[in-house]
Amino acid sequence: MIRMMVILASALLTTLTWTHEISAASWDFIYECDKLPDDPALKDKVWEVYKTQGIATSDVCEITAKKELHITDPDNKVCFFMQPVKNAEKATVEARVKVLSQSGVGYTILLGIEDGAIYTWLDLFPDRVQLDGGESHKVDMTDYHILRVARDGNDVTIYVDDEKAIQGQPGGTGDRKNIIFGAGSTAGTGEHYWDYVVFTTAGAFSPKELPNFLSMQAIGSRGKVTTCWGTLKHQS
Structure with a gap:
């Protein structure tokens, strides 16, 4: 009886520790790409949009049947969110994305953190990702990959599918304070799909400190593995 109680107590302690590790950090903001980023239905989660004058977001963006944000960026158009x-001195942004084509400057397709005088852009290409003004990492982006930008002051770490890929520094200067993604150049063209974008400004977290959003979707409110809409979405 005593031995059984010890086993149960040990199992409970392990569960509590595991739960604490998962909940120690969390995503402050979640966008699942099931509506256009500037759709009023998102309410307080709506994104500001910077786009070429005279076009509608729906001219270059659509939500697919699989609930993905599909951006087709023709020449002389810009549409980023x-x-x-x-x-954002200490911040983490993550997205699941694929890039079918890109022609133009690096930031034609980007994911990033802008903190006033300092910006950190991750430029996306079909065959690689690149820290704007810094190193690149070869990866076939025509398939979906989970990209993470973690900024800790002047240190930036890029993760691809939970693996550290690039270590560098923020790129340049600006005057905005935003999390940013989308089609960033009028001179470039591209086609890309976004499955989700999430971020937190509570710190620069590795995947061990804050699990990727896709994996967290399979965990129920009581820590049980569940099959949920989000899981089915990403498996389709």
């Missing part, structure tokens, strides 16, 4: 933040 911004979520204002107060302080």
Whole structure:
């Protein structure tokens, strides 16, 4: 009886520790790409949009049957999305994305963190990702991959599918304070799909400290593995 109680107590402690590790950090903002980023139905989660004058977001963006944001960026068009933040000195942004084509400057397709005087852009290409102004990492982006940008002051770490890929520094200067993604150049063209974009400004977290959003979707409110809509979406 005593031995059984010890086993149960040990199992409970392990469960509590595991739960604490998962919940120690969390995503502050979640966008699942099931609506256009500037759709009023998103309410307080709506994104600000910067786009070429005279076009509608729906001219270059659509939500697919699989609930993905599909951006087709023709020449002379720009359409990127911004979520204002107060302080992004320590921040983490993650997206599941694939890039079918890109022609133009690096930031034609981008995911990034803008913190006033300092910006951190991850430029996306069909065959690689590149820290704007810095190193690149070869990866076949024509298939979906989970990309993470973690900024800790002047240190930036890029993760691809939970593996560290690039270590570098922020790129340049600006005047905005945003999390940003989308089609960033009028001179370039591209076609890309976004499955989700999530971020937190509570810190620069590795995947061990804050699991990727896709894996967290399979965990129920009581820590049980479940089959949910999000899981089915990503498996389709």
